Amino acid sequence: MPPRKKKDSIPAAPRPRRVPTTQTAESYTHSTSEVASRPEIGTQADFRKKKAPKTYKYDSSLSPSLDWDGQNAAREHGEALIQRILSATTLDEAREAAEELARISKPFLNWTGKAERLSFDVPTLPMFVHERLSTKAILETLKSHQRDKQEALDLFGDPQRSITDQLLRSYEHKDRWVNRMVLGDSLVVMNSLLEYEGLGGQVQMIYIDPPYGVKFGSNFQPFVRKRDVKHNDDADMTREPEMVQAYRDTWELGLHSYLTYLRDRLLTAHDLLTESGSVFVQISEENVHHVKEVMAEVFRSENYVGLIAFTKTSSSSGEGMSSVADYLLWFARDISRVRINPIYLPKTDSTGQYSWVEQANGSRQSLGSREEALREAEAGSRVFRPDNLTSQRPAGAGDVASFEFGGKHFTPGKGTFKSDKRGLERLANKNRLIALGNTLCYVRYFSDFPVVSLTNIWNDTVISGFSDRKQYVVQTSPIIAQRCILMSTSPGDLVLDPTCGSGTTAYVAEQWGRRWITIDTSRVPLALARQRILTATFPWYELAEEKRGPAGGFVYKRKQNNKGEEVGGIVPHITLKSIANDEPPKQEVLVDRPEQNSSITRVSGPFVVEGTIPTPVDFDGDGIDDSTPAIAAEYGSFVERMLEVLRRSPNLQLGGNKTATLRSIRPPAKALALSAEALVGENGSAQAVAITFGPENGAVSEKMVYNAAKEANARNYTHLYVIGFAIQPNAREIVESAETALGIAATYVQMTPDIMMGDLLKNLRSSQIFSVCGLPDIEVAKAPKKDKADSQRYVVKLLGLDIFDPTTSKVDSLEGDDVPCWMLDTQYNDLCFHVSQAFFPRTGAWENLRKALRADYEESVWDHLNGAESAPFEADEDTKIAVKVIDSRGNELMVVRTIGEALKA
Numbered sequence: 001m002p003p004r005k006k007k008d009s010i011p012a013a014p015r016p017r018r019v020p021t022t023q024t025a026e027s028y029t030h031s032t033s034e035v036a037s038r039p040e041i042g043t044q045a046d047f048r049k050k051k052a053p054k055t056y057k058y059d060s061s062l063s064p065s066l067d068w069d070g071q072n073a074a075r076e077h078g079e080a081l082i083q084r085i086l087s088a089t090t091l092d093e094a095r096e097a098a099e100e101l102a103r104i105s106k107p108f109l110n111w112t113g114k115a116e117r118l119s120f121d122v123p124t125l126p127m128f129v130h131e132r133l134s135t136k137a138i139l140e141t142l143k144s145h146q147r148d149k150q151e152a153l154d155l156f157g158d159p160q161r162s163i164t165d166q167l168l169r170s171y172e173h174k175d176r177w178v179n180r181m182v183l184g185d186s187l188v189v190m191n192s193l194l195e196y197e198g199l200g201g202q203v204q205m206i207y208i209d210p211p212y213g214v215k216f217g218s219n220f221q222p223f224v225r226k227r228d229v230k231h232n233d234d235a236d237m238t239r240e241p242e243m244v245q246a247y248r249d250t251w252e253l254g255l256h257s258y259l260t261y262l263r264d265r266l267l268t269a270h271d272l273l274t275e276s277g278s279v280f281v282q283i284s285e286e287n288v289h290h291v292k293e294v295m296a297e298v299f300r301s302e303n304y305v306g307l308i309a310f311t312k313t314s315s316s317s318g319e320g321m322s323s324v325a326d327y328l329l330w331f332a333r334d335i336s337r338v339r340i341n342p343i344y345l346p347k348t349d350s351t352g353q354y355s356w357v358e359q360a361n362g363s364r365q366s367l368g369s370r371e372e373a374l375r376e377a378e379a380g381s382r383v384f385r386p387d388n389l390t391s392q393r394p395a396g397a398g399d400v401a402s403f404e405f406g407g408k409h410f411t412p413g414k415g416t417f418k419s420d421k422r423g424l425e426r427l428a429n430k431n432r433l434i435a436l437g438n439t440l441c442y443v444r445y446f447s448d449f450p451v452v453s454l455t456n457i458w459n460d461t462v463i464s465g466f467s468d469r470k471q472y473v474v475q476t477s478p479i480i481a482q483r484c485i486l487m488s489t490s491p492g493d494l495v496l497d498p499t500c501g502s503g504t505t506a507y508v509a510e511q512w513g514r515r516w517i518t519i520d521t522s523r524v525p526l527a528l529a530r531q532r533i534l535t536a537t538f539p540w541y542e543l544a545e546e547k548r549g550p551a552g553g554f555v556y557k558r559k560q561n562n563k564g565e566e567v568g569g570i571v572p573h574i575t576l577k578s579i580a581n582d583e584p585p586k587q588e589v590l591v592d593r594p595e596q597n598s599s600i601t602r603v604s605g606p607f608v609v610e611g612t613i614p615t616p617v618d619f620d621g622d623g624i625d626d627s628t629p630a631i632a633a634e635y636g637s638f639v640e641r642m643l644e645v646l647r648r649s650p651n652l653q654l655g656g657n658k659t660a661t662l663r664s665i666r667p668p669a670k671a672l673a674l675s676a677e678a679l680v681g682e683n684g685s686a687q688a689v690a691i692t693f694g695p696e697n698g699a700v701s702e703k704m705v706y707n708a709a710k711e712a713n714a715r716n717y718t719h720l721y722v723i724g725f726a727i728q729p730n731a732r733e734i735v736e737s738a739e740t741a742l743g744i745a746a747t748y749v750q751m752t753p754d755i756m757m758g759d760l761l762k763n764l765r766s767s768q769i770f771s772v773c774g775l776p777d778i779e780v781a782k783a784p785k786k787d788k789a790d791s792q793r794y795v796v797k798l799l800g801l802d803i804f805d806p807t808t809s810k811v812d813s814l815e816g817d818d819v820p821c822w823m824l825d826t827q828y829n830d831l832c833f834h835v836s837q838a839f840f841p842r843t844g845a846w847e848n849l850r851k852a853l854r855a856d857y858e859e860s861v862w863d864h865l866n867g868a869e870s871a872p873f874e875a876d877e878d879t880k881i882a883v884k885v886i887d888s889r890g891n892e893l894m895v896v897r898t899i900g901e902a903l904k905a
Helices: 075-087 091-104 135-140 150-156 163-167 186-195 241-250 255-272 288-299 370-376 421-429 478-488 504-511 523-534 546-552 576-580 629-648 702-714 729-742 847-852 860-865 899-904
Strands: 051-057 119-124 127-133 179-183 203-208 273-283 304-311 325-332 344-346 356-358 364-366 382-388 403-405 408-410 433-436 439-445 451-453 494-497 515-520 570-573 586-589 601-603 607-612 651-653 659-666 676-680 687-693 719-724 745-751 777-783 793-805 810-815 821-825 837-839 880-886 892-898
Touching: 051 186, 051 255, 075 091, 119 186, 119 255, 127 523, 179 504, 179 523, 186 255, 186 515, 186 607, 203 255, 203 478, 255 273, 255 288, 273 288, 273 478, 288 304, 288 325, 325 478, 356 370, 370 382, 403 421, 421 433, 421 576, 478 504, 494 504, 504 515, 504 523, 515 523, 523 607, 523 821, 601 847, 629 659, 629 676, 629 687, 659 687, 687 702, 702 719, 702 729, 719 729, 729 745, 729 892, 777 892, 777 899, 793 880, 880 899, 892 899
Parallel strands: 179 515, 179 607, 203 273, 203 494, 494 515, 687 719, 719 745
Antiparallel strands: 051 119, 127 607, 273 325, 304 325, 344 451, 356 364, 356 382, 382 439, 403 408, 433 439, 570 586, 651 659, 659 676, 676 687, 777 793, 793 810, 821 837, 821 880, 880 892
16 A cells, blocks of 8 residues: 655645535435434334325316316316406516416326326335445455555554555445435335435435336346346246336336326425436437426426437347437426536547647648648647637627738628737737638637537447446446436435436445435345445545535546646636636536545445335234224235135145145134134144235234244144245244244245236246245354454354245255355344345456455455355354345345354254
């Protein structure tokens, strides 16, 4: 690591500069310290009382044909406005009413269900933290892999920081803000941000990349390691209840439902935005015209900022005209206050206008093309183009009618020169004039302003479908999200993406020091995004105010390379006006070129994985009834449906090619915690067993298993089957120990989510519906001590995992080093999973860090992070550990053990 800079080594000029903003992150009023202490999973009991759903109302509009036939909901409103105009006492009152009448009378997009649905309700649910992750914390556990030079770093480094902190750093935001990745429906999550957390008016930018169309298979990737997705291919269907339910609810009426889906989310997005905020919607040409009309209706047409076209592929095949571009629709919350930071690109002379060369000796010549001019240019020469020196403004008093240059008089024609006589003389003295025949021109050097403003056509945004960087089927090029973030936000601002995908928006926001929240209904994209952000490295952009973090802005400087080219974050903008008026040139800030410190490897800051959890409803018969009749009826309906499915598909896959066939399935009499009873075995030796179903949306809880086992034992059933879509780790532990602890053997049976998909799947077989879901198989061993005085350390090894494949009705056994991801919590608290170590076997996920830290860590560390054995950690035998495995479909399977129990196993 290079020595630390002394104070006197910092250049005195030019002075560092940060981008001025119209609004800084300090204007946020949300207490972000509350974010760091957000409730963890397992504390749902504190939220037993449900909040009422939030009702959102649409603005009504008059029919485009103004057919006031009594059926239009806006008729009375329109008549009232006309009356206000007629009875107005001031011109301003009349103008205000007339403008509102004109607005509601404009043509608008109509679709099925729009007129009938003038409002909609969104459940108001709390969010709970499932995981806490930190790249720095994970690498802190790997000190044993650091090279010997770390001892020197201890001697000469910063004594206030740990070794890892001096090699790896992350930005820290004010009030202990922690970035957030949320599993849930975007509409529900955004409503929770508004109603539970008071984030209304605090999001600076929202980036929405919705499905471009309504084909199910083409929008949702079902596997972590497989990008190829085919529409209507059953093997490629996602099997996630939340995703399937959202799909069925959303696309029931095709494009009509699509527009309703988008308008609902735009309404909540509008309420989240700051007054200077922006929303971007990425869309294809198929529906861009419809989406623009919907956005204009929600945000109002006067807040339209622009339409950006960007290339998505270099070529395309198919019938008709090939489509190689997608689009970004940009609307502001308030166009008069919107923040827009200009973006500049390196200047290119695509039109060949800079075709003149001024040699070092002062001679000038035209060579026909800039490429030819550059070839002929010698050292010290400059490329330029003659530019217009006159304007079309009619000549007035004091304007120059004639100017002598090179012994010849020149006139501005019918217009006037762009400067007065003194300015023209300055231009001549600076050698900025050239005579072309009878025309006097201004000499504009190519280097006068080496950059050009970004337009709304982006041709450099192609991302290859075969690139290793593309992990998700509909992944967006990072440069697109980067430009949107840089154009509309400042460091420290909050960015929201309700369509996470592979996490591109969150990744770019992290890179540029913005706070972020990203949401997705599917586990697969969140698994990819978690890996991408956790293992990423970023440049360390120097902070203008270290104590404020990114909110204080970045440092920008003017710098030139050996060729005299501008390579810094500040470039001068030399113009005719600045030379003629003898003014210093304006300095433009290139927001994408802050100063970097290459001696620091920056990693992502801490972030959490959260989820929306339905408020618990008491169905255990303990006298506490917190449910509404509607919720209780909904659960009862779900149990009835599951009983019917179980009657039609009575075979339970129990592993080891064993099955249990249920007969005489029926609801038990006067049951409290049990859902059904059945007979297993032949008539002569049939035994009665009990069944309990987990919730439709959520995991089987510890309390549910405990109460069901107690009741099943009291009723003398021989076995308890707990059936659910998912199960909490503690609940799984009770199932495994039920025979010893509660007097009745129990088995957890996984329901395949395919039963939620109905006719979306055509090949669902009865043998695929119910199966035992295996837990991660782990082994815990004592690690050798380096010294007798050392505390005892342990290592965890992931031996393997059994996964039921619903497409084949088989159980796939994976070795521990072949799972997509596994994580370890070395001090599990039965609530949130704190990731102390993370492993991505056979993926190369840590390659960026490997390259950045090759000189600081032994090579063995990277083999370790791609393997199935943990690093040693200190613990005692009563310490509880948890291992979570992410399978190929993004499902999370977790096992919890105390060290003592694991050693005895």
